[in-house]
Amino acid sequence: MNRLISGKSFIVLIVLAVVLIFFYPRVMDSYFLHLTIAIFLAMILASSWDILARTGQVSVGQAGLFGIGAYASALLYQWIHLPPVLGILAGGILAVILAVGIGYLTLRLRGIYFSITTIAFAEALAVIWLMIPDITGGAMGVSTPPLFGGNRILAYYLILAILALVIMTVWLIEKSRLNFAFTAIRQNEDVANVMGINPTRYKVLAFMISAFFTGLAGGFYSHYNTYIIPYEVFGLNVSIACLVMPIFGGLYTILGPVIGTILVKVIEEFLRVTVPYGHQIAYGLILVVVVLFMPDGLIGLWKKRIKPLFLKKSSVG
Amino acid sequence: MNDKILLSVNGLSKHFGGLAAVQNVSFSIRQGEIVSLIGPNGAGKTTVFNLLSGVFSPSAGTINLDGEDITGKRPFEVCQKGVGRTFQIMQPFPQMTVLENIITSSLFGRVPKISLSQAEEEAVELCKLVGLGDKQNTFPRNLTTPGQKRIEIARALAVKPKLLLLDEVMSGLTPTETIEAIKLVRSLRDKGTTVFLIEHVMKVVMGISDRVIVVHHGEKIAEGTCAEVANDPKVIKAYLGEHAEDTKESMC
Amino acid sequence: MVDWASLLQSLANGILIAGLYAAVTLGLTLVLGVMGIVNFAHGELIMLGAYSSFWLFTLLGIDPLLSLALSGVLLFFIGTGIYRFTIWPIMKDPPLNQLLLTLGLSIFFQNLAMILWKTDSRTIITSYSGMSLDLGIIHFGLTRMITFLISVVLTVLLVVFLSKTKPGRAMQAVSENNTASWLIGINVEKTYLLAFGVAAALAGAAGALVSTVMYTFPMVGFKLSLKAFCILVIGGLGNIPGTLFGSLILGITESFVGTYIPEGSGWAEGISFVLLIVILIIKPTGLAGTRRE
Ligand SMILES: Nc1ncnc2c1ncn2[C@@H]1O[C@H](COP(=O)(O)OP(=O)(O)OP(=O)(O)O)[C@@H](O)[C@H]1O
Ligand SMILES: [Mg+2]
Numbered sequence: 111m112n113r114l115i116s117g118k119s120f121i122v123l124i125v126l127a128v129v130l131i132f133f134y135p136r137v138m139d140s141y142f143l144h145l146t147i148a149i150f151l152a153m154i155l156a157s158s159w160d161i162l163a164r165t166g167q168v169s170v171g172q173a174g175l176f177g178i179g180a181y182a183s184a185l186l187y188q189w190i191h192l193p194p195v196l197g198i199l200a201g202g203i204l205a206v207i208l209a210v211g212i213g214y215l216t217l218r219l220r221g222i223y224f225s226i227t228t229i230a231f232a233e234a235l236a237v238i239w240l241m242i243p244d245i246t247g248g249a250m251g252v253s254t255p256p257l258f259g260g261n262r263i264l265a266y267y268l269i270l271a272i273l274a275l276v277i278m279t280v281w282l283i284e285k286s287r288l289n290f291a292f293t294a295i296r297q298n299e300d301v302a303n304v305m306g307i308n309p310t311r312y313k314v315l316a317f318m319i320s321a322f323f324t325g326l327a328g329g330f331y332s333h334y335n336t337y338i339i340p341y342e343v344f345g346l347n348v349s350i351a352c353l354v355m356p357i358f359g360g361l362y363t364i365l366g367p368v369i370g371t372i373l374v375k376v377i378e379e380f381l382r383v384t385v386p387y388g389h390q391i392a393y394g395l396i397l398v399v400v401v402l403f404m405p406d407g408l409i410g411l412w413k414k415r416i417k418p419l420f421l422k423k424s425s426v427g
Numbered sequence: 428m429n430d431k432i433l434l435s436v437n438g439l440s441k442h443f444g445g446l447a448a449v450q451n452v453s454f455s456i457r458q459g460e461i462v463s464l465i466g467p468n469g470a471g472k473t474t475v476f477n478l479l480s481g482v483f484s485p486s487a488g489t490i491n492l493d494g495e496d497i498t499g500k501r502p503f504e505v506c507q508k509g510v511g512r513t514f515q516i517m518q519p520f521p522q523m524t525v526l527e528n529i530i531t532s533s534l535f536g537r538v539p540k541i542s543l544s545q546a547e548e549e550a551v552e553l554c555k556l557v558g559l560g561d562k563q564n565t566f567p568r569n570l571t572t573p574g575q576k577r578i579e580i581a582r583a584l585a586v587k588p589k590l591l592l593l594d595e596v597m598s599g600l601t602p603t604e605t606i607e608a609i610k611l612v613r614s615l616r617d618k619g620t621t622v623f624l625i626e627h628v629m630k631v632v633m634g635i636s637d638r639v640i641v642v643h644h645g646e647k648i649a650e651g652t653c654a655e656v657a658n659d660p661k662v663i664k665a666y667l668g669e670h671a672e673d674t675k676e677s678m679c
Numbered sequence: 680m681v682d683w684a685s686l687l688q689s690l691a692n693g694i695l696i697a698g699l700y701a702a703v704t705l706g707l708t709l710v711l712g713v714m715g716i717v718n719f720a721h722g723e724l725i726m727l728g729a730y731s732s733f734w735l736f737t738l739l740g741i742d743p744l745l746s747l748a749l750s751g752v753l754l755f756f757i758g759t760g761i762y763r764f765t766i767w768p769i770m771k772d773p774p775l776n777q778l779l780l781t782l783g784l785s786i787f788f789q790n791l792a793m794i795l796w797k798t799d800s801r802t803i804i805t806s807y808s809g810m811s812l813d814l815g816i817i818h819f820g821l822t823r824m825i826t827f828l829i830s831v832v833l834t835v836l837l838v839v840f841l842s843k844t845k846p847g848r849a850m851q852a853v854s855e856n857n858t859a860s861w862l863i864g865i866n867v868e869k870t871y872l873l874a875f876g877v878a879a880a881l882a883g884a885a886g887a888l889v890s891t892v893m894y895t896f897p898m899v900g901f902k903l904s905l906k907a908f909c910i911l912v913i914g915g916l917g918n919i920p921g922t923l924f925g926s927l928i929l930g931i932t933e934s935f936v937g938t939y940i941p942e943g944s945g946w947a948e949g950i951s952f953v954l955l956i957v958i959l960i961i962k963p964t965g966l967a968g969t970r971r972e
Contacts, residue, residue: 221775227955230908234949234952240945241942287534287535290531293520293531304502305532305535306506306532306586307503353779357779388794390789394784
């Protein structure tokens, strides 16, 4: 109980780290590296959403935070040539500031207020962006020079570092008192309150953490992609992707959002070719199917249905 | 028992729309006392507890705990000031084990804060104290009603309350369990906790309380020792029609 | 100098659009009031209503103001189907699941519409589309006037249905307290089914109205549902007078912003969010009285 990590998983982690740091970027060709970067980016979004979901709150407007992160670092580069890595950090911080504002307004109310406000927030940012093109670049968007002069391996290391930071944060949350506060609030806010937990405070905290990483991801995206437009970074598709991936994988776990992201990306990549318009229909279907038939996502399915099939023999004996 | 007043309530009222669930109720409780709050169904007892623990904010009146005005404070603040409570309708966190339920309370209800490992140790102790020692790692849904009530009590105790509010924790217990529970309450008092409890079982009330407060239709109609209250014509009248007979029997 | 004519004109435009907003929001309010669910797919039901009206007009030449009833009936059946197969099984789940499910349905229908009908914006041009009505200093587009009147009729019909018919009263009882309703012999599940169906029918009719005064495109329902959410919050979540009041506030504010602020019509799209934030700051329980939790 006291040891934070078991010997076996420690070895797995070391092996994984070595592979991801030393071998993977050398073995993979440029296209696969690009795909990996996209998937890692999505994993960051998925895990960040899940951090907030642990308090029972559903953000339908992560695109607002993602877009703010993206624009902050792109515009800061344009205005004062702030180095991308600092710009990305600034994007994360700006997202946190916005999250505090929205959080304090809505998170003391019933959860639905938060969901409604976040969805409206992302759309409102898109409106604002179009209306003040002198500052924001308007519908034409903003472009930046390629990240690290187009060196994909360095970009890969940067996104890997951010992803590692997210996963570590989730893991630390799980091992700390925050886990008790978040879980208690999710399961029964009123009772948590009577037991000494300030629900608003912890929900805002969770939203801040979530916003920080989502903002970082946005900042990274703008420099890596070299070009952003409001419709895309503030778009509903981003917000929906942020929630479908962890829900599909399994909420409130470290691995759920990771696995969910990989599968959703694979499905999406496949559909993008066959269904040019509206391939995000898969997102809708996944949400409906998961809510109706697999309440704990893929992780739950594995634990409840598939794992027992393998264990049957040994458990009988 | 000493003479220091721990809780004093003045002119407390709570209205729900047109309904006055609690009306102009005043009383005080001394440190180390065991006081019962009784009254017919729907009299407003649970509402008084909800007001004391900050779940509702009062429509009028003040609540003073240990010399500090806590009127209108939010539940978590009240809890951290030293009020622990149970819920009449048991509300354990369903996806936490019994132990985790109690740890949560130890972690956040205590001032100053304690570490996770310390909270875990204390929770294990509390589990044993309330008789859930062998059920630590089960989930609340696997426990019977009395079992779940034990979780409620342990969670309330985990905050190390100065004032413990128990809402009908003994209804539905077997006679032996009831005797155990009474022993537990007494031992808590001996360790310095002040206990304010709602009970319907008159034998318990009479056997345990230093004083009794009676409410009816949201108003306080009597207060005093068991004997005083039991012979109060207003109290007898309040209980008449509902379960007058058995009340009289058990009260006297 | 106040230009009274433009002020009045702007006010009148605001009121007319508020009528449409009310029609758009009423179904959402009904489902929230009776079932306790914020239906994120409500906008998409409106979108389907708009498309059905568009196709009935384009293929069969049926006037949208007549096909309104057809859209309503069609959406009633779609709505009851959605309820029966997706929402009914999870009515007892935590509210989170209902939110995610309706969000999933919303995304599903948006993209289905893109697959079926592309992302083109479509319009209906009727023989009376260009006509307008002059009342002294102010004047209205005839279509807008008609959509306003129909919205009023729909609202009145809903209120009469809720207060005068047996199933309507059952809905009101359920919205007050569903355990007690069950005790007095109301079939709560059937009431939910009907409420969801009626809400979808309202969405269908509102969609037909939308198709006459706005573009019809796959995201039209989503855009409208953002406005509807704002109205819901202004009105205090889930009551009809609040919804009407919220619609007026939003419609008139949008109209004034469109008239008096430079490039206002662009900003008007963001008004619902600004109003939402203002309400959350000054009175989160809504401006039109509170609802007991
Ligand atoms: N949240 C609430 N909203 C509206 N009315 C309430 C609320 N809580 C309690 N009431 C009403 O207040 C009155 C007092 O209820 P309360 O639960 O305090 O009674 P009680 O004395 O605890 O009864 P019992 O012995 O049945 O537990 C009842 O009429 C009840 O219906
Ligand atoms: Mg009670």
